[in-house]
């Protein structure tokens with residue numbers, strides 16, 4: 430497939446890149462700093478998604494079969510980039526006639542209110558006692574601005590009319606892609622405390638041509 434991989438210098442984005450190239454896909458990498466890319470046979474488009482340029486993004490997605498995004502704020506101060514950048518990608522995809530997009534969000538976002546989901550459930554149905562009462566409240570306090578950004582990103586996708594899938598991992602860790610992880614549609618994975626970036630990328634690539642994953646928020650965890 431022809432894939433546009435956004436934030437290909439990030440943890441998940443880098444895994445998306447190497448796994449997609451290894452699988453024989455034709456890849457366009459969208460990054461703000463090309464010097465950080467590994468030496469791989471990909472087309473590179475430079476874009477700072479905090480201030481997206483529609484013409485550049487249009488070039489990046491043109492003739493792609495799908496867009497995969499590992500975009501996320503590296504700090505609280507940069508929060509807002511996931512929603513702003515994804516909105517710009519949605520517009521570029523609309524202009525180019527590209528329909529499929531798979532993005533990474535976060536497990537805690539399911540209970541974060543947003544204009545599109547003003548009354549989310551108080552607890553994620555997949556979360557057990559520890560996640561509900563300790564881990565989730567702590568994470569939400571520490572990463573509030575990131576989660577609001579990701580909730581707005583999810584709103585934009587729900588309104589986009591595109592064929593979107595949102596991957597919602599819990600805590601990210603290192604490790605090789607094993608393909609051994611659990612998924613849960615519309616909720617977090619039961620007792621799923623962490624997942625490797627490599628396996629999130631594996632999952633994002635795996636859903637690409639699975640129609641049952643379109644318009645789905647999917648929990649992914651070990």
Ligand SMILES: NC(=O)c1ccc[n+]([C@@H]2O[C@H](COP(=O)([O-])OP(=O)(O)OC[C@H]3O[C@@H](n4cnc5c(N)ncnc54)[C@H](OP(=O)(O)O)[C@@H]3O)[C@@H](O)[C@H]2O)c1
Nearest residue numbers: 436438439440441461477478479500501502535599600601
């Ligand atoms: N950390 C966790 O435990 C956790 C848990 C659940 C979900 N998440 C979510 O998963 C996302 C991906 O995780 P990760 O570990 O892959 O994150 P990461 O390594 O911080 O990657 C974030 C990517 O976004 C890119 N980016 C940020 N601002 C940009 C801008 N203005 N223009 C263009 N690109 C920009 C970064 O580019 P540069 O490489 O140039 O900086 C980087 O490639 C996180 O951002 C977070 O939203 C994280």
